[in-house]
Amino acid sequence: MRKIRAIAYNTFTEGIRSKTLYALLIYIMLILFSVTALVPLTLGEHSRILRDFGLSGIEFLSVMLAIVIGTTLVYKEVEKRTIYVIASKPVERFEFLLGKYLGMELLLGLVIFLMAVIFTLGVLFLDGKFTFILLLPVTMIFVKVSVINIIALFFSSLSSPVLGAVFTFCFYLAGTLSRDILRLVQRLSEGPLKIILKIFYYLLPNMGNMDLKNQAVYDTAVLWPQVWWALSYSGAYILAMLMITSLIFEKKDFK
Amino acid sequence: MTAVIQIKGLYKTYQKHFWMPRQTVLKGLNLEVEAGQIFGFLGPNGAGKTTTIKTLMGIIRPSAGRALLFGKDPWDIEPKQRIGFLPESPYFYDYLTGLEFLVFCGRLFNISSVVLKSRIQELLALVNLSYAADLQMRKYSKGMLQRIGLAQALINDPQLVVLDEPLTGLDPLGRKEFKDIILNLKARGKTVFFSSHILPDAEMVCDAVAIINKGKLLQVGNLADLLNARIKAIELNCRNIPEETAGKMKSRSLSSNTINGQWQFNLKAEADISGAIDLVKAAGGDIISVIPQKESLEEYFSREVAGDA
Ligand SMILES: Nc1ncnc2c1ncn2[C@@H]1O[C@H](COP(=O)(O)OP(=O)(O)OP(=O)(O)O)[C@@H](O)[C@H]1O
Numbered sequence: 421m422r423k424i425r426a427i428a429y430n431t432f433t434e435g436i437r438s439k440t441l442y443a444l445l446i447y448i449m450l451i452l453f454s455v456t457a458l459v460p461l462t463l464g465e466h467s468r469i470l471r472d473f474g475l476s477g478i479e480f481l482s483v484m485l486a487i488v489i490g491t492t493l494v495y496k497e498v499e500k501r502t503i504y505v506i507a508s509k510p511v512e513r514f515e516f517l518l519g520k521y522l523g524m525e526l527l528l529g530l531v532i533f534l535m536a537v538i539f540t541l542g543v544l545f546l547d548g549k550f551t552f553i554l555l556l557p558v559t560m561i562f563v564k565v566s567v568i569n570i571i572a573l574f575f576s577s578l579s580s581p582v583l584g585a586v587f588t589f590c591f592y593l594a595g596t597l598s599r600d601i602l603r604l605v606q607r608l609s610e611g612p613l614k615i616i617l618k619i620f621y622y623l624l625p626n627m628g629n630m631d632l633k634n635q636a637v638y639d640t641a642v643l644w645p646q647v648w649w650a651l652s653y654s655g656a657y658i659l660a661m662l663m664i665t666s667l668i669f670e671k672k673d674f675k
Numbered sequence: 676m677t678a679v680i681q682i683k684g685l686y687k688t689y690q691k692h693f694w695m696p697r698q699t700v701l702k703g704l705n706l707e708v709e710a711g712q713i714f715g716f717l718g719p720n721g722a723g724k725t726t727t728i729k730t731l732m733g734i735i736r737p738s739a740g741r742a743l744l745f746g747k748d749p750w751d752i753e754p755k756q757r758i759g760f761l762p763e764s765p766y767f768y769d770y771l772t773g774l775e776f777l778v779f780c781g782r783l784f785n786i787s788s789v790v791l792k793s794r795i796q797e798l799l800a801l802v803n804l805s806y807a808a809d810l811q812m813r814k815y816s817k818g819m820l821q822r823i824g825l826a827q828a829l830i831n832d833p834q835l836v837v838l839d840e841p842l843t844g845l846d847p848l849g850r851k852e853f854k855d856i857i858l859n860l861k862a863r864g865k866t867v868f869f870s871s872h873i874l875p876d877a878e879m880v881c882d883a884v885a886i887i888n889k890g891k892l893l894q895v896g897n898l899a900d901l902l903n904a905r906i907k908a909i910e911l912n913c914r915n916i917p918e919e920t921a922g923k924m925k926s927r928s929l930s931s932n933t934i935n936g937q938w939q940f941n942l943k944a945e946a947d948i949s950g951a952i953d954l955v956k957a958a959g960g961d962i963i964s965v966i967p968q969k970e971s972l973e974e975y976f977s978r979e980v981a982g983d984a
């Protein structure tokens with residue numbers, strides 16, 4: 421456990437000390453400022469717009485972070501040969517992967533937390549009050565990003581970061597549209613295309629259910645069964661992907 | 676005593692792209708390293724030294740054959756508890772300070788914080804890097820990386836230390852320090868296995884060497900045995916001999932020269948020594964020294980590798 425923790429902490433440190441992170445954070449700030457600058461123009465609707473923009477912004481930026489940093493995590497260690505040190509020490513490859521994953525989770529958690537704080541302050545400023553249920557969609561964004569993170573790790577241990585990023589982004593988009601894909605599958609007549617699409621549907625992370633943004637924007641009641649379902653689904657998905665990735669990784673030559 | 680390192684019929688092939696032919700880098704390498712030795716692993720560029728070492732460290736898998744550490748597969752983590760490794764032209768996490776990096780390495784061995792703290796101080800002092808402990812490694816010079824690399828290789832007080840070209844990138848003082856560290860490891864009963872291109876240095880510290888070329892073993896053995904097998908000449912230095920004796924000596928020698936009344940004769944074989952000494956003494960001369968002229972490791976290496984071309 422201490423080994424995994426050391427690797428996770430090291431990964432987190434790398435993220436915290438990297439320029440990529442700060443470039444992205446500055447980007448977030450710029451977007452938030454331009455949004456708040458827009459707000460006075462749309463009277464009455466401003467709180468709703470902030471919630472919509474804010475949550476979408478948090479999701480988009482943390483997904484970007486997961487893809488940009490996540491797909492380079494393992495690749496960089498192999499490419500720069502820093503992995504030689506870990507590989508020659510008594511560390512299972514599974515422990516290495518898990519450590520990398522958890523370190524990235526820590527980083528994503530911190531960034532989402534910081535953005536949530538800014539978001540909360542914004543809502544508080546506009547509405548004069550803040551209901552904690554607004555943080556539920558933020559938590560679900562973290563869950564979603566955790567899934568993206570494992571997909572990024574999977575693809576980056578298979579291919580190069582660029583290809584990995586492209587695949588991960590496609591998975592993210594398709595995962596968000598997973599309900600539509602299901603609808604499409606149901607409408608198709610029997611045939612190879614239907615089977616392929618169906619398999620694809622089951623491989624995709626089903627992220628439609630992880631989205632609680634509408635409830636937050638329109639103040640509708642939270643569907644708790646949906647939340648529990650999304651949580652256990654994501655947990656299972658992450659575990660399965662972690663196992664597949666470490667199986668691939670187990671056999672790999674580090675150049 | 677069992678061998679610390681055993682390499683049996685090791686093959687490694689690489690394929691850059693699937694449409695390109697496979698390149699065989701290691702071609703049935705066999706090697707054994709006994710405990711307590713300083714073992715030099717020599718070979719020209721591209722001979723396959725680093726590839727062999729990477730296989731030993733569980734970084735890459737053999738295509739065929741086996742590489743064993745303490746009789747165990749380096750793909751297991753158990754033998755790795757007892758080894759230390761310094762990679763070739765090391766590069767470490769450049770966002771960490773030297774100290775943070777050593778702490779990280781120690782944690783990978785589950786070393787307790789108290790032990791780790793004092794060991795890190797010792798190691799930093801050993802490699803002369805205490806002054807740069809809190810500097811980020813991106814600001815380290817090549818030699819400093821080499822030094823921190825040696826420190827991390829020793830963090831677990833390993834039984835076997837594997838060093839891939841530990842002396843490159845070091846200044847002359849650094850090379851001396853590293854050689855002393857290697858000798859000191861041996862004095863403490865450790866085994867050191869290292870590759871090197873700096874043959875005079877290797878000759879100074881090694882008990883045994885292996886020479887590989889093009890993925891195959893050319894020679895292996897005790898350094899003394901390998902080099903003594905070819906004594907080039909025996910150098911006899913003497914003084915105060917008359918012209919006539921000098922002439923007789925010349926005829927018995929391969930070559931000779933004289934400086935300020937001191938003569939140097941290069942005798943062909945050991946059998947010639949006593950006769951030559953008698954001759955000098957009979958003429959009232961003084962013997963200064965008798966030195967066998969062994970082949971240097973460098974010459975031996977060049978000859979072996981050239982012969983394999
Ligand atoms: N990842 C790789 N892919 C393809 N070929 C490789 C790879 N690594 C090494 N080689 C090839 O294997 C051969 C041996 O390389 P290796 O690094 O083991 O040599 P070396 O003896 O350590 O040389 P040097 O003294 O220059 O360090 C070289 O011809 C090299 O091109």
Ligand SMILES: [Mg+2]
Nearest residue numbers: 724725726763
């Ligand atoms: Mg090499």
